Amino acid sequence: MTDSDRIQRTPPLADQVYRGLRELMREHAFKPGERLVEANLARRLDVSRTPVREALSRLASDGLVEFQDGGVAVLRLTLEDVEEIFEIRRLLEPPAAAQVARSLGPQDNEAFRAALARAEAARSVIEFSEANIAFRGLWVSRIANRRLRKTLLRFDDQVSLVRRTTLVDPRARSVALDGLRRLATAFLAGDAGRAAAEMAEFVDSAFEFFEAAFPEDRP
Template sequence: MSAAAPDLQRAPSLAEQIYQRLRFQARAGAFEPGERLVESNLATQLAVSRSPVREALSRLTADGLLEMRSGGFYVAMPTPRDMAEIFEMRRLLEPTAARQVAREKSAELVVELTAAFDRTRAANEGGDFATFTDANYSFRALWVARVANRRLRETILRFDDQAGFVRRTTLIRADARIEVIALLQDFITAFKTGDEDIATKATNAFIDGAERHYRDVAHSFS
């Protein structure tokens, strides 16, 4: 019997790379709700042709991150009901995920999270909001990537797609940023010591804070 042929490995296409970059930026809150993403501008910024940019934007539209209006691509904005359901699902999913990660006590993860935390804190102290939102989401992406249950991990990330604009509109508040920084420290402690209870409390506090700040500014979305 002949040996099984190895799986083919292909490098990500240019359109895939652009898609992943824009998706990360959207999750991090890099775009304004309702903002138009112009193909030609993105192509110039990325030094690529418009074709892979258009393909990436079309995929993001299929994901629900963007919507087509008047022949253009615009950042979609979830309704208040959408957000209430997302917060409910986060409460069901994320504490379990954080407990799984804490159980691993990964020293490598702690090093990566500490670097992301330092970047987040420095950005806040320097008044660099764009870097703050990027570093804050990088912190989250690092620990979520360590969730052992693949389906749980992918489900959490799917809800991230609709929550990017909430990060952008709530983290502009100084009190929200200070609260986030304190909770990031709690996450690091939980993952370093393997304390699942601290991981659970930090996760619930993070979600509660996000929803509270969202409600405080929700009137500006209407």
């Protein structure tokens, strides 16, 4: 078989643009409510406007951008949005964490220890935010139910639009790190009940700091 006969496995350009824009959003390269102009994005990514348009449509399906006034803008979450997202997280994440704790084997221990060590070593808001996302990505990736996994990742992408803002508060980082330690202990012990309880506490603690990020929305 020659090189020309082999199936090309390079991701389509639209997929590459989609992943690139998602990563830029996670890095807070765009502000909530900021308009995304196809031509500007195409120049920034050095591509044509067609894959940018396709990527924006997918991001809209993910709930990360919204169409408004003939254009596209980064989603601007409200307190009501956050309340709804965390209500779903409270229902889904504790039993999911329990499932993960039951399924982990010795081969997973090093990955969880490394993820926790990364969070403990973080010395900036950006470093801790990235470590927090990595730890979450690790345990969510161990969820056997792919639809549940996809659902949690979808909401995670949405709250990532404001997560770094909440972690500017040193107390929020301290509380989050303590939660990661407790979760890691439960996962490493294979303790499903403790993992569920710690996840419920982790979600509730996170919500308090997210809620504080929307003072103008509170009655």
